[in-house]
Amino acid sequence: MPFTALLRHCLLLFALVSGLSVAAPFAQAQVQQGGQTLTEQARSQLQQSTRQVQQIRKSMADIESSETLRSLSEQALEVQRVADQAVRELGPELERLDARIAQLGELAEGSSEGSTVANQRKSLGSQRNQVDDLIKQGNLLSVEARQLSEAIEKERVQRLGQQLGLRVASPLSPLLWQKVIAQVPADLERFDVLLRQQRQALERGIGKHGWALPLSAVGVALVLFFPLRLWLRRLGRRVAASERAPKGRLRRTGLAVWLMLVGTVLPGVSALVVVAALKAIDGIAPRFVQVADSVVSASFLAAFITALSACLLVPKRPSWRLLPLDDQAAARLRKYAWMAAGLMWVTWVGRSVNRAARTSEITGVALDGLLALGYIALIMAMLMSLTRLHRRQQREQAEQAAANGGNVSPAARRQGGWAVLVRVFGHLTVAAALLATLLGWINLAMFAAQQMIWLGVVGLALLLLLKFADDLAMRVFAADSPSGKAVMLATGLSGNRLEQVGVLASALLRLGLIFLALIAIALPQGNSAVVLGWFDTLRNGITIGDTVLRPWTLVRALLVLGIGLGVLQLLQRWLVDTYLPRTSMDAGGRNSVSTVARYLGLAIVALWTLAALGLGFQKLALVVSALSVGIGFGLQAITQNFFSGLILLAERPVKIGDLVRIGDLEGDVRRISVRATEIQAGDKSTLIVPNSELITKTVRNMTLSNPTGRVQIKFQVPLSTDVAQLREVLLGVYAAHPGVQEEPAPSFYVDGIDGGMITINSFGHVGSPRNVYSIKSDLLFELLVALQAAGIALSTPTDVHLLKDSQ
Template sequence: MSAFTRRSGLPLLFRGLFALLISVAAPAASAAPSAGPSASAPGPLVPSAADGYGWTTVSSALNRQISSAQNQLKYIYGQLNRTDIVLGSETLTELSDQVDAVTSTAQSIQTQAASYQTVYESYLDIVGAKAEGESQAIVAQRAHLQSVLQDIKSTVTQGRLLGLQAKQVQLEVQRRGTVNQQELLSERIASPLTLTFWRNLYAEGPALRLTLAPPVNNGYAGVLYHWPYLVGALIGAFLLTALLARPAYWLFRQLEGNIVRRFTGDILSEHHRSFIPVAMSGVVCGFIMFLIWEILAGIFSLDLGRSPLFMNSIAGIMPLCGFILGAGLPALSRATAIDGADQRAARALWGVDWCMAIIVLLQTIFITIGMENAFPVTARRLIEAIFTLAVTSLFVAMCRRLSRRTDARLAPAVYGIGCLIMAVTWVAIAIGYLAFAFAVTVWSVALSVSFATLFLISLATKEFTARNFSTASLVSRRLSRLGVHSNRVAQFGVLLSGIVNIALIIVFVAVCLSEGSLDIPVVADKVNGLFVGQTINGVQFSLNTAVFCIVILLVAYYAIRAFSQWLESRLFPTTNLDIGARTSILNIFRYVAWIAVFLMVLSEAGVTVKNLTWVVSALSVGIGFGLQAIVQNFVSGVILLAERPIRVGDLIELGSIKGDVKRISVRSTEIGLGDGSTMIVPNSQFITSAVRNATLGTSLSAASATVTISPRADATKAQIALMNMMKQREDILQDPAPGVAISAITDTGITLALSAKVSSVRDVGGVTNAIMLDAYRVLQESGLELGKPS
């Protein structure tokens, strides 16, 4: 209990409340001494106060959540073990989402129960261990608190078990999805080149006719029910969008010209190529095509009897089809907007927009039909094979035409890739792997269409930012009046373009994870999954966590830099600290601050010491083999910053190196040499080698020189003349005073030793040279003859 008291001041308040409750309960305890243990035990006093935190209510609510979550897991596990149906990817995705919800519930239960566990453990610390002669009220309180705490621990354990069960079920869902994908890619049926395939197709005739069946008892109808209305609505949506594509492009082109003329005074030429009107036309046409489809679907009641998944898939792909038509039709017209392309390229790519839009639509329909098993197996594989043959043939023909009619550098490479895909898919169809051939085609179409679409948006964004945020743009001129430098505006434009490109890359990754689906809701769900992330070995990997960690690093960088500048420019000038002490304080502050930021980032990412066990083990092995020098220099740098045997500004001599200390870091020290260069020396050399510090302790240094006069000269007169000369020099300190003394008398001359103090060791050479010149001048003026040195 004393240890708990040292940790916090709150137990003092708890003790006071506890004593007050005991004093109130004492008369009740003494009023019925003979009623037996059960009757004389006082009512729970402290637990009633503790229960005010809500554990009694929360306990029942958590138990209901645990029971509901366990039933949900049983249902999911039962669905996974069903043998009468085939679980498609859509169903497995829904089950995975349900398991994720159960996992979140388990984590919430553990968090809530753990918070109450902390509270009741604090109560038990206050009550303390059992002691002789204590009140029955305290005994009852201890027993009640222990009982409730045991119940809380049981709830925490149930939450952990629930999370473990959810994890196991999620692994089973993922395994089932992987197995389904592998079975799909490895599925082999009779080859279309054999009679068996066509016999199976003929045998599926009755089942195939069910695709035309109307809805029965308000149920679902066949996928081809009222197919003329479906096809008519699709054709109407495509034609109306195509009619609006070029007017929309010319509208945005005129709008772009008016904006440029209005704000810059320039006039765009007719041959001006810009990606902005093309991208805007695609976006508007995508929205228009979606609206047209929804209107036509409502007019013809196309959703009557059809699966919501089928209708939602068509509605989800309509914006992309509209974007392809809205951007492709004007881009491949006479007023081409393809950067650097000519009319030959436009003619070579003529019709590609229509083909790609139709292919994307058919691909989405076939994927949805496969999810719902709306067609018999052989008939579905035949349709997919025909689709594969048509798509690969069109793609190879387009690449061949482009490589022959233009000099595009990538055309031959793309043509080669197209031929390879066509060869692989056609061989797969011939030997019976129709599902594999269709999957390869779907992936190729999805990646090529998504790359082209996102690349066009990226180019439009780059052009927009370069035009509107350049140093000479209107925005830059307007902001310069507010004190914003034009370079800052240009930097913002570059950063904005980079952020958009990163977002487009994330979308492209989501398309790659969507198993070839270009349905916008599916891709959006994959993007959301990337941001939500997944847990791998206890560490949560997600984009939102990565973005938040990056934000923490950026904010910490600017905060540390601002505080360092405040220390250096505001606080340190008001102190008596020298430059070495200031540098050491700044370096230590920066390193400690960055270590704290690094720990904060690890905490936000969910990385604990347990997760880093393998990293620490690897580092220990690395230190033992290859990182000894780095660790040695790091420790030496810490010692240099703490003990400060050398400081920034000191003149040191290390072996043959002599210069001024410019910077001390935890790994190395920078020394400025006399020729202006910088020598970077590892810190360990300052600990293990002898270092001469010429400015340690004091910045004063001594300058000395010797002069020899003739033995016939007047030594006293020479001393007085030289002393007066040294007193008149401003670069010599007069406190302590300079001196002139006779150091030797020989038959060849009298040697006089001149000594003086200078303010810096760096001035010794220059002052010594000046003293010698002045001494020669003074002796000549005084008529004193020089002698020969002994």
Template sequence: MSLLMHRRFSILGLACFMLLIGPLHAGLSGFMPVGSGMALAQDTASEIDYDAWEKRADAADEVIEADNANIEELDQLRAEIVAWRTRFSEAQSGGSNALQTVRDQIAALGPAPAEGEEEPSDIAAQRKALKERLAKLEAPITAANLAYSRADGIIRGIDQLIRDRQTRALLQLEPSPLNPARWPETATAIWSGLTELRAETEENWASAPQRAKLRANAPVIVVLGLLGLLLMLRGRIWTEAAATRVQVGGATAARWLTGFALSLGQVLLPLIGLAALTEAAMLTGLIGRKGDQILGAVPVAGFAFFAALWLGARMFPRNEKVDPPLGVPYERRRSGRLYAGLTGLVLGLWELVRQFAETFDLQAGTRGVLTLGLVIAGGVLLMRFARILRRPPEDTETEDTDETTAGYQSRVTVLIRRVLVVIAALGIVAAMIGYARVSEAMIFPALLSLQVFAFLAILQRMLFETYVLLTGNRESGRDGLVPVLSAAMLFILSLPVFGLIWGARWTDLTEIWTRFTEGFTIGNSRISPSDFLTFAVVFAVGYGLTRGLQSTLKTTVLPKTKLDVGGRNAMVAGVGYLGIFLAAVIAITSAGIDLSSLAIVAGALSVGIGFGLQTMVSNFVSGIILLAERPISEGDWIEVGGQQGIVRDISVRATRIETFDRTDVIVPNADLVSGTVTNYTRGNTVGRVIAPVGVAYGTDTRRVETILKELAGVHPMVLANPEPQVLFVGFGADSLDFEVRCILRDVTWKLAVLSELNHAIAARFAEEEIEIPFAQRDVWLRNPDALQPSQPQAPTTNTTATDTVPPSAASSTAPEETAPSGTINPLLRGEADTDDSATDAPDDGDDI
């Protein structure tokens, strides 16, 4: 069986169905590191024989230099070298505690004396002994470092050698399969292979022991054959009907998950049936050695076919009421199911053809003719899938516009469509020219990738339905954090599968994983994934303890103290910042990161802070000052930078103020510390309100004062001590101006009290027949006859349009000179009303 196809289908089966990898285990196990080298990796506690290693390394260098070993031998050699490298890696970290102890002891002795100076003999003796011990401890680590570097170089050399061979084989130009001269040769090769299979069967049938074995196994063969036929013919129908019946019964998460579990039988049952038929054929004893190789590829081909049918049924459901993952219109689903089944058929036949070619060692040109039809069929299927993924017909008119404005998913779909078309066209052309391996490496991996993408979409839907089942909230689940992170994790986990499909070797993936687990070095510290995990766990525990302590202080301890609300909040915030800082430091130390190695980074950051981050640092320090000094607290009514509002939150960087029109204003803490801030409620809520009032000229001012003082004194929010004041502040242009000044119990009621006082004043003045004037003006036309049409006019007496105004206003606006004679257009006569009132609007028109 083809190792390449076994690897691809095995990985795909492992990702799709963990219960279905039995038939594929033989193929997958061929890629695991095996051989005597594994035993070396397990014996980590034993001493390393560096002489034996040097001999093996020299032999490996000779093999790489000669370049005459096959792929299997190179894989075996690589596995052995990897085992050696594992031992060297473990030896590098051995004795780290003892080394650190000796280094600490040397540091405790103090710096070594300078040249020409001497130190006490006992200290010198201790220093010498410690240095000798340090050199003895460092010697094995140094040897392990050197051996590790050589092993790593040999592994890279083997990988490069294998990649070069694969590249040369991939780019090999074969005779064009379109040449009719190759067709009779291909037909002869096929007939020769079939004849050889028939000869093996006839030879086994002629053997008496084989016939006896057939008779002994006949009952088992019959049972397995009938069971296999039943499961293959009816298994899919049973499970598909059960799954559809469950899902159509209701659009709930439980029903969808139940239907999904039942639908897995569409692959599992037919594959079990195929395995039963294959086993029955094996038990007959009539299949020869090469027949066994061909028959061994049947389960892999069957899995490709049945998995494709299942994916097609899930991605393009038959029932219109079932929502498909990609939202494909119902009229296209039938075509989607058909193309999915044909994809599985093409992939299955490809595996059988490849296995046939490898079993009978067909020539490259003959194999190209055999696979040409499958390559063309695969390319056509890719184009048909690209057509299915296009937008519905009603959206084709605006396709170009939609591609630039569509969402992320739509853009990805468009990209996939274009890639499929390009791969299909290039693959078919390459196959016709004679690059058969290039075409196979493009068409069939693309088909497998489509299947993986479809399976990922189904898995994502399964995770979403599971989340909905656990939370009971379908709406929030669509954009919830857990489903989104799960989808991202699925894609990351699928990357190795895509790598294997597109030609990566298993050893390439293991090498990447080895590099990842080794981590990277910062200064004298090596950071590995386990260190990241330790850091995350310790920091999460410290963060949780900090939040718990904050909650306890805020709800249990601090309310029983005499601190005000602002002081409590400041203490809780300070505990939070200190706890998070300590949690980070402890987590870094627990992960084994040497903070002293970050000194250079810290120095560079200090330069950046001095320039680009100075504003942020200024706000941070200002936030600490606000929390410590507490000039403002949460709930205070303040005014800063022309903005008034209630302080809702004080963080390290900025303070959030909620204005009286219910909008949030974010004020940097530096502005609160360095700027002018008015705090209306700091210490207490007592404040003053001023109500301006204007009355007409001629009104008794003492009477007005008495009325205003009486009205202010009866309001429940106005303090009696100090008592309200009424001031006669001046003679206005239109009125006699007064001010009512009251001290309120709660200044946050300022605007409400001002409104109520104005209502009371207006009602009382109406009762007392005290006039509240409004602004009035006289309009005097100096030359009204110039505004009339040019026609003879009778001489008239100069007139002035004057309305009744107070004496002062009249005297201030009356003209002193004699106006020229003329007439006044009635349309131009009138009074000029202004918006000026006797009482000005309050400065702060906001409502609290």
């Protein structure tokens, strides 16, 4: 199948799984609500949440570990979410009751009403009081739960600081290992007890349920881990290398994301299947459940690290490598990635086993010290490999710069800057962690080393996903892609506009990925319930004044805006291309109607969008009144031009195609908008004239109401000229030209006699003012030829000669 189809199927499967996980509790809530009223359900939930808050307060006195604090904080935030949800569900019910009570009206003092109305008023009042009490109780419970969660988080931060600041014996201290050796027999006995309990639980489960389910789970896990995983990897490579894969970088980034998903999900699911099968037959001891869960979580994490390194480094296929690394560095970093995954797995599972076995504190300190030294050694090896890589790249860049005359590409310069920054940060972290380990601050060293590795993993995953999101968005909205062609056909967007949409989509996807990366960085030492609380805040909406903006409301408004603009474009196209050409209106009239219709449609779509956002007309009136101040001060000219444009479109003193003159400017009107009018001059340049200039100043419209043009020829002849013959010649020239109209007939006038000269003036009318200049030129040319043939001389300048007297 094509590569895009493969990705689409994966996304569809993810959406189905997510939809089922979301729909299940919703359906359960609907079933629960069917058996009791909304008020009873809310009361039951709030009572249960109140008892849970009391239980959390009692449990805070017996806190033993940060995991317990995290669990209590999550429970408190869950109570807050339940209380907020109950308040949101009861809000519409309270509004409905208020509306029904308002229909009954207020009871005047001293008056009475019928028993039926009185009973209804009493019943509705009682229901309203109950709902109002529950809303107040829910708000109070939400505040208490939030304050309780904040107190627990404060306690967690304090304990984390104390834990990081705890100083123990150095791993190099012989005293530490003497204490460890002394505790070995007791710790081995504790491990033996834990393993014996697990063995007994497994034997009881198998004796009761048999081997069928565990063996089947192991078989499914082996199939998932080996043949299916390898086959899916080969399938992805084969599809990416085929001609059906999209061109460009998307085939490489898409393959990398596919390999990361396959390499992460299948190994983790394999461990999950085995653990779930053992839990199903009660084959896991109660103290070992936490260890089994840690094995699953650690398997997912280790698989993610190894899969991410495999899809980014690709040591055996350099052409598919996304990072600027050579083969030597890729091979070394691949081995280090396996070591990092193993260390993370051992750390996660080892700590869980220590807690389950309840080993001595000194054993945990020694284990953390060894792990810290392992992390430090691993990070130092990675930094050394990156340093060697940087030196090789510098030599190559120096050779290329020498070949190119000393020029280094900006991309290479940027990569070098990032590499130096990463190495400096890494060396400082390693030095601090090593010093802390040697001085006995084991927890601080472990925290710094683990955070550095986790930061690197999240950063590399973010880099891959950012590239993939950009490639995917640009491909989906590319003009030559099937999806891009469909979008252009449906919306009428041009290729450039579609590319802009792709850039905006890429930016939104990248912002979302960066937000998720920040959550992933803070999650290991944070609280998952806090993250879920952020999403609940976004889902419930952000309150701005009296308006609550919710994500679904924004999405609905965007859908309304898109649908409204699409319908408006279809109606505009039908109006311009189908209806208006069949009317008797000229081009200017059609332009006026289509322009007014478009702006009226935009106003309706804007009001519809604001209504979808939940902004009523009263709030819009407040916004308009606030904007009126800005309009009065800063937007006066724009407002004046806007209303002038509406006047031009309505009265049409100037329309498209008219020849107008404004002062010294003359040209044809090409476009009239609500802000300015475009006038094309004779040299094909365009004049942008504000509409207020056409309304407030004198404008000569030379083509208004279909006027005719008039040619004027005025010249002087000597007093001795035969005026009658001249008249016949001039009128004959007028009559011979096809552009001169017969009605009104050309005219001949003697304008004056002065200084021995006769001034002749004549007029002829043409069909359009646009033809005056060219026809006048033709008439003058023919007149000069005719006068020369008739022997009629025109006046010539008088020569003045100055003579100097010799005396």
